[in-house]
Amino acid sequence: MSVDRETILSVLDRLPLPDGGTLVSRDLIRALGIEQGDVRFVIEAESPEQARALEPVRLQAETALRALPGVTGVHVVTTAHGPAAKAPSLKIGQHPAPQQGGPQPISGIDRIIAVGSGKGGVGKSTVSSNLAVALARQGRRVGLLDADIYGPSQPRMMGVSKRPASPDGKTIIPLKAHGVTMMSIGLMLKEDEAVIWRGPMIMGALQQLLTQVEWGRLDVLIIDLPPGTGDIQLSLGQRTHLTGAIVVSTPQDVALLDARKAIDMFQKLKTPVLGLIENMSSYICPNCGHEAHIFGHGGVAAEARRLDLPFLGELPLDLAVRLAGDSGRPVAAGDGPLAEAYAALASRLVAGGMA
Numbered sequence: 001m002s003v004d005r006e007t008i009l010s011v012l013d014r015l016p017l018p019d020g021g022t023l024v025s026r027d028l029i030r031a032l033g034i035e036q037g038d039v040r041f042v043i044e045a046e047s048p049e050q051a052r053a054l055e056p057v058r059l060q061a062e063t064a065l066r067a068l069p070g071v072t073g074v075h076v077v078t079t080a081h082g083p084a085a086k087a088p089s090l091k092i093g094q095h096p097a098p099q100q101g102g103p104q105p106i107s108g109i110d111r112i113i114a115v116g117s118g119k120g121g122v123g124k125s126t127v128s129s130n131l132a133v134a135l136a137r138q139g140r141r142v143g144l145l146d147a148d149i150y151g152p153s154q155p156r157m158m159g160v161s162k163r164p165a166s167p168d169g170k171t172i173i174p175l176k177a178h179g180v181t182m183m184s185i186g187l188m189l190k191e192d193e194a195v196i197w198r199g200p201m202i203m204g205a206l207q208q209l210l211t212q213v214e215w216g217r218l219d220v221l222i223i224d225l226p227p228g229t230g231d232i233q234l235s236l237g238q239r240t241h242l243t244g245a246i247v248v249s250t251p252q253d254v255a256l257l258d259a260r261k262a263i264d265m266f267q268k269l270k271t272p273v274l275g276l277i278e279n280m281s282s283y284i285c286p287n288c289g290h291e292a293h294i295f296g297h298g299g300v301a302a303e304a305r306r307l308d309l310p311f312l313g314e315l316p317l318d319l320a321v322r323l324a325g326d327s328g329r330p331v332a333a334g335d336g337p338l339a340e341a342y343a344a345l346a347s348r349l350v351a352g353g354m355a
């Protein structure tokens with residue numbers, strides 16, 4: 001049984017706010033998305049004070065929604081307008097500036113590739129970081145932007161935690177790791193501020209990360225998107241000229257079903273789908289060498305053929321990939337078959353003029 005938007009809103013409309021009204025009646029809910037029972041939305045507070053006052057309501061909302069049949073997960077974040085945090089702060093409380101003439105390029109960046117997935121947990125962030133590192137090892141000037149506001153994982157995967165500097169309070173100096181210039185929304189938050197954003201509204205935040213970060217000259221910027229097909233992906237595709245998108249999926253049917261939705265979204269946005277990647281494709285037992293297909297095998301290649309899209313390759317399920325991601329040194333930075341798989345993927349993109 002799946003849960004719908006109306007049910008979610010009616011539950012939220014029953015939770016009173018401390019100063020009157022509800023999240024719904026006060027129009028504080030943004031970017032509500034429901035993917036396979038996973039509910040995500042943003043509470044847009046008017047000030048950091050209000051955001052703090054709303055914290056009990058956020059928790060109540062999570063508990064109430066989790067109790068609904070068909071809900072498998074709930075992720076709610078609060079954003080706050082109001083006085084800017086100490087530098088480097090993204091200026092707060094702005095809707096993205098109105099824009100004329102469709103998606104725009106970003107000056108100094110030759111190509112932008114968005115890495116998306118229909119479903120969370122399929123390895124989109126892992127693929128983004130490893131691909132970025134593999135491309136940098138081939139001499140490309142590479143940027144990596146972690147746009148997953150719900151769970152920014154690139155600082156951990158790339159092994160950076162320093163808060164980026166902003167000498168003039170406007171531009172932000174990105175960090176460097178494994179030859180890649182990187183920036184993550186996670187680096188702008190203090191650890192104890194994980195819930196309340198000191199940032200602009202989310203769409204504006206992404207736009208600012210694209211334009212206020214001093215990326216320098218890049219051959220390619222890789223954007224690690226949040227999972228699914230929500231407002232962030234739409235807003236990015238509508239405002240920024242993307243060279244193309246890569247969709248990551250595991251071979252399971254359920255993951256493929258969602259991947260199709262992501263492909264559909266990119267096609268509606270007129271963003272070329274550069275290809276599909278099958279992650280967690282096969283598992284080689286380190287003890288006996290037996291090859292197993294835990295999530296199935298070949299489903300993504302078959303889907304690519306069916307949709308007449310390029311199949312960019314399969315990446316095995318391997319403990320070393322996770323350990324490397326957790327340790328901040330992606331497998332692509334080392335040697336061996338896993339690094340070679342990413343190098344081959346990077347070469348294909350370079351040869352095709354995509355990176």
Ligand SMILES: Nc1ncnc2c1ncn2[C@@H]1O[C@H](COP(=O)(O)OP(=O)(O)OP(=O)(O)O)[C@@H](O)[C@H]1O
Nearest residue numbers: 120121122123124125126227316317318321322325
């Ligand atoms: N090929 C692989 N082999 C082993 N572990 C993997 C592989 N790919 C990803 N993982 C692990 O699976 C977990 C989820 O991966 P990752 O965070 O990249 O997924 P995601 O699609 O970006 O998820 P989210 O949507 O939650 O951001 C991580 O712990 C990662 O290290």
